[in-house]
Amino acid sequence: MFTSFTHSARPPFLSHIDMGSIAPVPDICYCHIAFDRRAYQDTLFTRYAIPFPPNLHSAGVKRRAEYLAARYGAKLLLQNQQCYANVSSAADRSPVWPAGWCGSLSHTHDHAIAIIARRRAGLALGIDIEVLAPETMRETVDIFASPQEQALLAGCDLPYETALLIAFSAKESLYKALYPEVGHYFDFAAARVCHLDTFTQRITLQLTQTLAASRPQGSQLTGYYALAGDNVITLIA
Template identity: 55%
Template sequence: MFTLSTIHSALPFLSRIDAGVVTLRPEIKYCQVRFDNHSYEDALFNQFAIPFPEFLDKAPVKRRAEYLAARYAAKLLLEDKGCDADVGCSLSRAPIWPAGFCGSISHTNNFAIASIAPCHTALTLGIDIEMLDSKSIVKAADIFTTSVEQAMLASCNIAYETALLIVFSAKESLFKALSPEVKHSFGFKASRICQLDISACRMTFELMQTLTPTWTEGRFLYGYFSLQDSKVITLITQNKI
């Protein structure tokens, strides 16, 4: 899924920074960081030149650390493209990207990831990162998949729990990709997985309801996934036209 171009070992808070491109869509750049909650301190916001939002005033250290790590990953990507503007934050706390860029951010445990693409590519873009918890993902399966989807995933050449996690993460990515245009909440059942290609690390989803005049029932969206140790990263990307 990813073609790695640079690896950095950074400060104690950021022990590793990986950056590169999406292999089959090189116009999409990504940056993944590993961070340590125990090394977090508020002064890092100033050090990394990341604005400290008011809603973090009463947030626990874990929330502050993951927000900082994810926004720093996004900042590195933007700076690499010659943009020194900050990623804003909407009332729903979704990222607001500087003019000329679209992107997506995610974090879990001690990992954060960001992806961006120029707006002229006319791409919709959503990324998600999740840690594998076999018992929890199986118990929650009915929340985000139908019995038909579950049967299809059980027949894939991969552990059922891992297949479920891929689909859960991918539906999170799909929501992030479409929500800037849809502008209202929609559930997991708004889409269904119709192909999970394990060998190519690719997947296909079909919309099961019309969300906008562009994103209509029956339209397909495509994505990629990457399995890394006990975590999965998914990316949904599709031309808007």
């Protein structure tokens, strides 16, 4: 899914920065960052010229480090396109992108990923990164996958727990992609997995309810996934 162009680092906090484009959708650029929250300091917000939002004052180190890494990834992508505005936050904590741009952010405890595209490309973007936890997947599967979806995922050419995590993550990406357009919360049951292609690493989701006039019940959206160590990354575009 990823076509890497550049590699860099900003140690000790940012141990690896990988930037490039999304192979199936070249209009999308990505920045994937590995970071060490043990090296986090509040002064890094100033060093990287990222505004420190008020809602982080009550947050712990983990949340501050994740926020900084993801926002810095977005900043690098925008600067690479000669856009020098920052990604701010709405009241609901969703990212607010500079005029003319759209994007999505995600993070784990030690990885962050950002994607952007020009708004004129007409893409609805959602990205998600998760850490594989097989026991958690088995315990929580009924929350995010119907019995029919579980049967489909059990039959694909992947370890069952990995397939479950791809489905979970894809639905998280779907929410991020459609929320700006839909404007309200919707849960996992709003879409079902109807196909998972392990050869092309694509996943197809179908809406089970109408979310907006432009997103009627039965609409299908294509997602992509990548496996990197214990991480699963999914993208909806």
